[in-house]
Amino acid sequence: MKINAGMRCHDICPKMELEELFGQVKAAGVTQIQLAMSKSISNYNFTPGHYSAGFARHIRSLLQENGIHVAVLGCYINPVNPIESQRQAEVARFIEHLKYARVIGADMVGTETGRLDPDMAVTPETYTEEAYQLLLKSMREIVSAAEKLGVIVGVEGVFDHTLYSPARMKRFLEDIDSPNVEVILDAVNLIGPDSVSPESQRRAVEKAFAYYGDRIGALHMKDFVYENGIQQFRHVGEGDFCFEPLLKLVKQNKPHIAMLLENSSRERYHGDVEYLQSIFTGVS
Numbered sequence: 001m002k003i004n005a006g007m008r009c010h011d012i013c014p015k016m017e018l019e020e021l022f023g024q025v026k027a028a029g030v031t032q033i034q035l036a037m038s039k040s041i042s043n044y045n046f047t048p049g050h051y052s053a054g055f056a057r058h059i060r061s062l063l064q065e066n067g068i069h070v071a072v073l074g075c076y077i078n079p080v081n082p083i084e085s086q087r088q089a090e091v092a093r094f095i096e097h098l099k100y101a102r103v104i105g106a107d108m109v110g111t112e113t114g115r116l117d118p119d120m121a122v123t124p125e126t127y128t129e130e131a132y133q134l135l136l137k138s139m140r141e142i143v144s145a146a147e148k149l150g151v152i153v154g155v156e157g158v159f160d161h162t163l164y165s166p167a168r169m170k171r172f173l174e175d176i177d178s179p180n181v182e183v184i185l186d187a188v189n190l191i192g193p194d195s196v197s198p199e200s201q202r203r204a205v206e207k208a209f210a211y212y213g214d215r216i217g218a219l220h221m222k223d224f225v226y227e228n229g230i231q232q233f234r235h236v237g238e239g240d241f242c243f244e245p246l247l248k249l250v251k252q253n254k255p256h257i258a259m260l261l262e263n264s265s266r267e268r269y270h271g272d273v274e275y276l277q278s279i280f281t282g283v284s
Contacts, residue, residue: 001251003280005221005273006032006071007261010039012269017042018062026066028266032258034110036074037100048092056103063104070106071258072154072184072218073097078114079138080131080162086118091138095145102149107258108217109146110154110184113162113172122160135162136175146180154217156184159192166190166207173212182217183208186262187246188224188231196226202245209249216254219246221276222262233263237275247276248283 012033013024018041025033038046044055063070075097077090094111101109116131117123125131139153146153155172157163163172169183190204208216223239224231236243250257264272 001255001280003259003273003277004032004256005259005261005276006030006034006069007264007269008074009033009035011262011264012266015040015042018059022062022066022068024266025068028269030266030269031067032069032071032260034072034074034260035070035106036076037097039074046093046096048089048096051096051099053099053103056100059100060104070101070104071260072108072110073101073104073106074111075109076111078118078120079111079142080114080116080126080134081118082116082134083118087134087138091141094142098142098146098149098151098153101151108152108154108182108184110156110218112156112158115161126160126162127164131162132168132172135172139172139176139181143176143178143180147178151180152217153181154184155181156186156189156220158186158189159195166204166211169208170211173215181215183212183215184218184220185216186220186222188222188241189220191224191231191241193226193229193231196240198242201242205246205249209253213249213253216257218258218260219250220262221259221272235264235268236261236272243276243279244283247280251280251283 007030012028075094077094081087081090097109113135116125143153157169163169187205191201223234223236223241225234225239261272
């Protein structure tokens with residue numbers, strides 16, 4: 001069984017016009033992407049108020065011509081921005097992306113859950129009940145729109161964001177209580193500086209699958225190390241992440257799920273996929 005791999009569009013090639021962009025993706029041999037439109041597409045304004053169904057259909061036609069599928073339409077916002085006007089603007093931008101997703105055929109629109117700081121700085125206030133309730137306020141607005149449009153919202157937990165643990169994500173899913181919300185699981189993002197050991201990593205991944213495995217709709221794949229207490233990116237196989245427990249659970253429960261490589265490149269992509277495939281094949 002082959003894994004269902006893809007990568008972020010802006011890691012394949014720099015920001016450019018649509019026709020050239022998708023041609024470059026096809027030339028790289030990538031058929032599935034995470035598309036962050038403002039990071040990938042030049043000469044168009046993706047701020048709220050500029051959406052048109054015609055432009056979304058143009059994107060869809062070019063995707064189809066090049067045999068590309070959008071697994072995640074990335075719209076990474078800070079839904080707990082404590083400045084109300086900025087929070088409202090973030091929510092409005094996300095809702096506009098829901099409209100694009102419906103037309104272009106993306107599986108979901110994805111976001112992380114932010115920090116209680118206008119500049120997204122790390123702060124202990126992010127872990128408070130106040131921050132969590134603000135997240136619910138933003139996401140209820142977003143999910144209401146998603147339900148009307150028939151689009152899935154993908155939510156990604158991060159150890160220093162509002163949804164910082166599998167238990168917090170479980171609570172969130174129960175409180176939101178909508179079939180239009182799924183989880184984008186980035187297992188590395190669950191690994192804080194105090195949970196780097198292989199056993200701690202295994203427990204975190206197993207908790208995620210135990211608490212909401214049926215709601216995991218996509219995976220982000222990368223590696224990491226900690227340097228001076230700060231998590232640093234590494235390519236798959238070049239850091240401290242233990243892929244076997246994750247890929248074992250994926251093989252058992254979600255064998256065809258979209259796996260999107262982060263910070264890969266067109267030169268590395270196929271080798272990175274082979275590395276993950278070898279582990280996936282070997283676990284049982």
